[in-house]
Amino acid sequence: MIKRLVDLFFRINFRITLLDRYIIKELIPKFFFSVVICSIVAEVVGISFEEIKFAIEEDLSTAIAVYTHWLKLPAFICIVLPFTLLISNLLVYQKLSSKNEIIALQSIGISLYRLSIPSLAIACVAMIFMFTIQEVIVPPANYEAAINLERELNVDRTQLAKYNKKEIIYQEFETEENRKHLKILFFAERFDGKKMLEITLLKFKNKQLRQIILARSAQWDKKQQKWQLFSGVSNILNPEGDYISTRKFEQLPLNLGRKVFDYASDDRDHREMNIIELYRRLALVRDTANTKKVREIEISIQQRYAAPVSCMIFTLLGSALGINSKRKAKYNSFTVAAIVIVVYCCAQFVSTTLSVSQAISIFWGVWFPNLLGLSIGYFILMRKN
Known part of the structure; x- marks a missing residue:
């Protein structure tokens, strides 16, 4: 059995074709541009209002505010990375559709599934990158940001109601x-x-x-x-x-x-721990009979796996929605991206809430948005193909 799998592996053609290079060349600039824009917007919306309140009420220094922004940047990059893949794929494949390149490629026997492979390859790299960042850089950066704010505001973490x-x-x-x-x-x-x-x-x-x-x-x-x-x-x-x-x-x-x-x-929040520390935390909490806490940690662990996988899901959705056999698309790519993101976030919020309340299992609570996106993306691509 193992010998057959090895033989099959070496028979696969990993050669990057001219088509692959062309699509990747179109995708990469738009992807990095989307990452920069979305990260800035997410960070401004996510932090600034809170820091303005601190700056006014607690006289927070400018240096601490800037340093907090810098420490929080990796976390926001991980949040927006799947969304940027959606936007960049929508833009690229809509551009190919508007120039009739999709029709030309189909006329020589290239399927829509084959057209989506270069974008999925980039998504695979982005998924590995995201998992590495969220486990190696984000937890200590979040902890450092929280400790710096608490030190600046003279707050003793052990006395907070949360801890x-x-x-x-x-x-x-x-x-x-x-x-x-x-x-x-x-x-x-x-x-x-x-x-x-x-x-x-x-x-x-x-x-x-x-x-x-x-x-x-x-x-x-x-x-x-x-x-x-x-x-x-x-x-x-x-x-x-x-x-x-x-x-x-x-x-x-x-x-x-x-x-x-x-x-x-x-005294660490789940966002301040990597997945290994969460597993250690879970082993401790299981001995305390705190079933609610055990469930919260198990959900956090599953979310660490589900978040990077969403890179593949949003890439599939972006390519499926962007590909169009007609010359002009009937919809604006940014409007479609906004709708998809809102629907995904709503589904994630509802399923996570139901999972925390034990109405549904942890697996369905965490993975339902990804499974829903995968089903929709594959169905759209299959219909168009």
């Missing part, structure tokens, strides 16, 4: 006969960046509750690699659930592990 964790739940399980049973249930009402407050700890043995510990606070001890509980009471129970003993303590060490500390102390 000041409430109702922290952590669980540990033991496996018996291929079944998981609860071993430890840890609950804290709040984490202030250094200490867990109002602790409740339940310990189970043989599927029965055997110990209840209540404490005013808990803090991670880096040297001993243990939790230290302060000002609390420890209750021991028998298998029937009756209290055997009650003991007050001022300080009590606890072998719980630092997973719960890593979960509670993480």
Whole structure:
């Protein structure tokens, strides 16, 4: 089987034809021009209004504002990259149609599918480029931009409501006969960046509750690699659930592990983490029984894969809509591009919202806009061909 695949690979003709060079030569200038224009517009709309408010109310310096724009630029390039592929392909293929070049190429047996291959090749390169940028450059740049603004405005990130964790739940399980049973249930009402407050700890043995510990606070001890509980009471129970003993303590060490500390102390937004860090974050959150948070991270991870793939989808849509057998198109390319972008964004918003609310699965919530665009693009191209 492997030998056949290798033989098939070497039989494929990767030679770039004159037609390919011609289409690529037409596409590249329009693509870069669209990237520049769309990135500037997106950045102006996305940042400036917020920074004007900061500049007026908080006396934000010009240097910080310019530096924030610079750090946010890679993120906006990744956002607009699929849209620029749509616009550039629309312009190029409409130009070919208006000069009757599409009809001429079809008359010598070249199908519309073959005409779209050069643009899809460029989209493939753009997809790899986008994935690399969004994972290597965008997360640290977003984090640096946020930290600089917070430093300029004298904001302590650990005190923000967004990162000041409430109702922290952590669980540990033991496996018996291929079944998981609860071993430890840890609950804290709040984490202030250094200490867990109002602790409740339940310990189970043989599927029965055997110990209840209540404490005013808990803090991670880096040297001993243990939790230290302060000002609390420890209750021991028998298998029937009756209290055997009650003991007050001022300080009590606890072998719980630092997973719960890593979960509670993480102060980065999803946009400030790459996909590897998101997977690590997901592994931590799964132990905390926070199903809503788990779903949000899983959606963010899927979006990291879906966003670069949208480069291929918008390229297919652009070439399919731009190709026309008539001399003049009945529509303006920018109007069509605007409609496609709005429809795509609306579909993305609705499907993501339904996915977060668990009305539909994560796969359909994230990938539905791409699948919809792929179906429409292929259907249009097939009809025209």
